[in-house]
Amino acid sequence: MGCVSSSKDVFEYHYDAIEKTNSDTLGRILHDQTANTDVWNTEIAVRNNNDLTENRLLNIPSEMWDNCCRRSGSASDLSRDTVDAYSPINRSDSPLAQTPENNYMFGCSKYIQDLRPNPTLKNILAVTSKEDSVWQSIATTARNLDWTVNRVTSSEEALECFHKGNGVPAVAFVDCRYQNDKTVDAHQIARSLRSIRKNAHVVLVALVRKSFVVKNEKDVTSILTSGFNKIIVETCNKNVWIKELQQLEKEDITMRSMLAQQDAVLAALDKTKDLVIITDLKHNIQYMNKSGSMILGYAAEDVVNKPLAAFHQLGDIDQITKKLEKNIEWDGKVSWKCKNGEHVYLQCRASPFRSFGKETTNYIYVQESIGEGHGYPRGSVPSIRKGSYDLKSINSDGAQSARRQSLAKLHNLPLEAPITKVISLICTAQENSNDQVVQILDKVVDILRVTELYSSHLKTENIKYDDPVTSDLIGALITQGPVHVTSTRRSSNDSATVKSQPYGLGIAKMNFMASVTPQIKELLDMALYWDFNVFKLEELTMKRPLVHLGMNLLTHFEVHKTLGCDERTLHAWLTVVESHYHAKNTYHNSTHAADVLQATAMFLEKDRIKRLLDQLDEACCLIAAITHDIDHPGKSSAFLCNSQNDLAILYNDISVLESHHAALTFKLTTRDDRLNIFKGLEKDTYKVVRQNVIDMILATEMTKHFEHLAKFVSVCNKPSTLDDAPIDGLTPSEVSPEILAPTSAEEINLVKRMLIKCADVSNPTRPLKMCVEWAKRIADEYFNQTDEEKINHLPVVMPMFDRATCSIPKSQIGFMDYIINDMFETWDSFIDMPEMLYYMRSNYQYWKDLEEKGTISYSDVCKMPLATTLPKIPESGGNNAEN
Numbered sequence: 001m002g003c004v005s006s007s008k009d010v011f012e013y014h015y016d017a018i019e020k021t022n023s024d025t026l027g028r029i030l031h032d033q034t035a036n037t038d039v040w041n042t043e044i045a046v047r048n049n050n051d052l053t054e055n056r057l058l059n060i061p062s063e064m065w066d067n068c069c070r071r072s073g074s075a076s077d078l079s080r081d082t083v084d085a086y087s088p089i090n091r092s093d094s095p096l097a098q099t100p101e102n103n104y105m106f107g108c109s110k111y112i113q114d115l116r117p118n119p120t121l122k123n124i125l126a127v128t129s130k131e132d133s134v135w136q137s138i139a140t141t142a143r144n145l146d147w148t149v150n151r152v153t154s155s156e157e158a159l160e161c162f163h164k165g166n167g168v169p170a171v172a173f174v175d176c177r178y179q180n181d182k183t184v185d186a187h188q189i190a191r192s193l194r195s196i197r198k199n200a201h202v203v204l205v206a207l208v209r210k211s212f213v214v215k216n217e218k219d220v221t222s223i224l225t226s227g228f229n230k231i232i233v234e235t236c237n238k239n240v241w242i243k244e245l246q247q248l249e250k251e252d253i254t255m256r257s258m259l260a261q262q263d264a265v266l267a268a269l270d271k272t273k274d275l276v277i278i279t280d281l282k283h284n285i286q287y288m289n290k291s292g293s294m295i296l297g298y299a300a301e302d303v304v305n306k307p308l309a310a311f312h313q314l315g316d317i318d319q320i321t322k323k324l325e326k327n328i329e330w331d332g333k334v335s336w337k338c339k340n341g342e343h344v345y346l347q348c349r350a351s352p353f354r355s356f357g358k359e360t361t362n363y364i365y366v367q368e369s370i371g372e373g374h375g376y377p378r379g380s381v382p383s384i385r386k387g388s389y390d391l392k393s394i395n396s397d398g399a400q401s402a403r404r405q406s407l408a409k410l411h412n413l414p415l416e417a418p419i420t421k422v423i424s425l426i427c428t429a430q431e432n433s434n435d436q437v438v439q440i441l442d443k444v445v446d447i448l449r450v451t452e453l454y455s456s457h458l459k460t461e462n463i464k465y466d467d468p469v470t471s472d473l474i475g476a477l478i479t480q481g482p483v484h485v486t487s488t489r490r491s492s493n494d495s496a497t498v499k500s501q502p503y504g505l506g507i508a509k510m511n512f513m514a515s516v517t518p519q520i521k522e523l524l525d526m527a528l529y530w531d532f533n534v535f536k537l538e539e540l541t542m543k544r545p546l547v548h549l550g551m552n553l554l555t556h557f558e559v560h561k562t563l564g565c566d567e568r569t570l571h572a573w574l575t576v577v578e579s580h581y582h583a584k585n586t587y588h589n590s591t592h593a594a595d596v597l598q599a600t601a602m603f604l605e606k607d608r609i610k611r612l613l614d615q616l617d618e619a620c621c622l623i624a625a626i627t628h629d630i631d632h633p634g635k636s637s638a639f640l641c642n643s644q645n646d647l648a649i650l651y652n653d654i655s656v657l658e659s660h661h662a663a664l665t666f667k668l669t670t671r672d673d674r675l676n677i678f679k680g681l682e683k684d685t686y687k688v689v690r691q692n693v694i695d696m697i698l699a700t701e702m703t704k705h706f707e708h709l710a711k712f713v714s715v716c717n718k719p720s721t722l723d724d725a726p727i728d729g730l731t732p733s734e735v736s737p738e739i740l741a742p743t744s745a746e747e748i749n750l751v752k753r754m755l756i757k758c759a760d761v762s763n764p765t766r767p768l769k770m771c772v773e774w775a776k777r778i779a780d781e782y783f784n785q786t787d788e789e790k791i792n793h794l795p796v797v798m799p800m801f802d803r804a805t806c807s808i809p810k811s812q813i814g815f816m817d818y819i820i821n822d823m824f825e826t827w828d829s830f831i832d833m834p835e836m837l838y839y840m841r842s843n844y845q846y847w848k849d850l851e852e853k854g855t856i857s858y859s860d861v862c863k864m865p866l867a868t869t870l871p872k873i874p875e876s877g878g879n880n881a882e883n
């Protein structure tokens with residue numbers, strides 16, 4: 001007894017034929033007789049024509065099938081190993097299946113292993129008009145093996161069983177022994193059954209007489225062609241039926257279960273939003289899922305058997321296919337051509353797939369789509385794009401795939417951050433753009449995705465400085481944390497301890513100005529001119545310029561009223577604050593604070609700023625200016641880090657000084673009601689003030705200079721009025737108000753940061769006399785630091801700032817070139833302050849001239865007479881430079 005059945009049977013049968021010479025079944029006779037051609041060909045035809053799905057599931061591609069069948073004429077060619085390896089049942093045990101390439105996308109062996117045949121499938125429908133001993137033998141054996149057996153006596157009844165849908169038999173035995181039996185028409189049953197899709201997986205067995213297979217090759221062919229899977233020769237031998245039924249259960253029914261499972265997998269592929277394409281080895285598309293059709297607009301028939309390259313936009317598909325041909329996975333972006341001529345740019349992972357054996361059998365392309373539960377309209381690509389740009393840099397291992405998923409999820413969160421909106425807008429723009437633009441925009445998106453969006457990529461080591469002094473200065477200013485960390489020596493005299501100086505609270509008067517000398521009063525009358533002489537004030541007030549200028553300007557801006565405190569508190573606060581500036585510092589003392597306050601007040605007077613800021617903003621700006629360097633030790637943050645100062649330890653080497661200035665401001669102010677200028681504020685208002693003041697103080701940190709500047713330029717550099725608007729050929733009426741002055745809270749914050757930053761380093765834009773004085777003072781402070789570093793064997797942060805050798809003009813030219821000039825040009829275009837720019841430019845020239853003359857040292861500069869070199873102030877400028 002034997003049979004010719006499914007593709008797998010062909011191999012196993014073939015193997016049996018090699019192995020066993022003692023043939024006792026007709027099947028083997030059948031094989032022997034037909035080993036050479038027609039029946040095999042017919043069998044293949046049945047497979048390929050009637051049951052493509054099965055062929056795919058069995059993982060025996062037609063070329064392999066062909067090869068093996070071709071070889072069936074010389075059975076000894078086929079080694080046992082090869083046959084075993086091809087056998088789905090044996091494959092998982094075969095050496096081939098256990099090779100390391102199991103990492104490789106391997107085919108169904110795993111699934112076959114995993115598969116547990118559904119016990120409810122063990123039911124047989126016997127279709128025969130005559131219940132003879134052969135049928136009794138089949139039925140008894142089957143029931144003993146736990147099969148359910150039902151019998152019907154006509155074709156109609158048989159088809160009825162399949163049409164009703166419930167409990168459709170897994171196996172149908174059709175009696176084909178009686179050629180003239182009109183009640184059971186085997187061909188009709190087979191054809192009707194196969195015409196209904198849901199019955200495609202039923203195992204149809206033809207029960208025939210021995211003479212049928214021995215003599216009628218044509219009839220064998222015809223019965224297989226009509227849709228039968230197996231031909232079994234009649235027998236009453238129960239052992240034969242046991243073997244047949246076991247084979248049916250283990251193989252045929254298992255195969256049917258797998259087919260059902262594959263259908264489920266295909267249905268799942270059709271439900272996924274990812275676009276999946278499978279090609280053969282020649283890169284012809286074999287399968288594209290529904291998402292593919294939805295996104296690209298093609299029906300499956302449009303693409304199947306077409307070369308993949310026909311649906312690809314750029315020529316780089318070759319690069320992908322070449323990788324795949326070398327069995328290398330490929331990950332990257334692919335531009336697919338849609339049916340309507342548009343293009344979709346998707347992140348794709350292409351993998352070789354090996355269904356069996358050692359060779360690749362297919363290539364699988366999965367394009368990841370992430371996002372909303374939409375019904376895949378063609379325009380739904382933004383969600384896919386989101387995935388695509390997130391996934392760009394990701395390689396091909398599983399961990400990165402997981403990361404890809406979480407990134408994708410992150411981007412799907414309803415985050416309302418402006419940057420996510422921007423990215424979303426860019427993605428929308430990409431949809432209608434050509435590839436070149438898409439690629440450029442992808443790069444833009446990549447840049448936008450970085451967290452430190454506005455931090456400058458201008459690193460110390462990347463800047464080409466004109467000279468070493470500039471290199472030292474700018475490098476030190478824009479570098480965070482400790483420098484020259486090679487030294488492990490600890491400083492023995494950390495200098496940043498907070499030293500309170502004695503101060504008197506009782507002197508505050510309601511009318512502070514009444515108590516000051518006429519000279520001071522006269523000077524303070526000029527407090528809102530750019531050429532206000534703060535050094536004169538320093539001198540007249542015996543180094544207490546901050547209290548005097550502070551009272552003058554804070555009352556001018558009515559800060560006490562805004563804060564709800566009296567002038568007495570204001571005065572007490574200023575007194576305490578000033579006392580916490582170190583008078584011994586040549587630069588970072590209360591005169592510098594007064595200078596920054598004065599510049600801040602001047603900026604606040606500008607129309608554009610007035611329009612933007614309310615009184616609370618003004619108060620915050622003035623308070624931040626007054627306190628921004630409180631308790632400055634006269635050494636840089638880098639020095640504090642290098643010397644492991646307590647402050648550096650407290651603030652983890654991050655924004656050490658600025659953090660300290662801000663923290664001390666609030667500590668001092670709030671610890672004593674008599675000087676607590678915030679006491680009168682509502683809790684929420686206080687929070688806002690605190691936040692604002694801290695933000696502005698921190699903004700003075702020079703390591704963030706380029707970041708703040710870039711942000712300001714990109715966000716706030718718009719025309720202030722419609723009259724200023726005619727940019728890019730637009731007339732004022734054509735300019736929408738949104739592109740004018742900044743309005744959002746964030747934009748206002750940027751303006752305030754820029755304001756205090758400019759005030760903080762405005763000294764090179766002051767009248768020459770003051771500019772030079774500041775330059776000498778800062779250089780002196782730097783020299784002191786260098787001296788101290790050398791004495792204490794600390795890393796020298798700015799070695800060029802050596803009292804004996806340093807070129808002051810060079811340091812100023814460098815400072816202006818890298819920090820000041822661009823910043824003030826930008827600021828001037830925002831607030832319109834020509835005198836500031838005028839001084840800046842003429843001062844720059846002054847330093848250039850000095851450098852040319854070789855007047856470079858600190859003492860040289862000190863000796864230079866300034867009066868004669870003072871420039872003329874332009875019309876709108878100050879009038880007080882010589883005070």
Ligand SMILES: Nc1ncnc2c1ncn2[C@@H]1O[C@@H]2COP(=O)(O)O[C@H]2[C@H]1O
Pocket residue numbers: 473477629700702760761763764774775778811812815
């Ligand atoms: N005229 C100047 N020449 C060189 N450096 C300066 C000058 N003015 C200010 N700076 C530096 O700029 C820094 C701004 O922040 P700080 O006030 O903390 O410290 C300041 C000095 O280090």
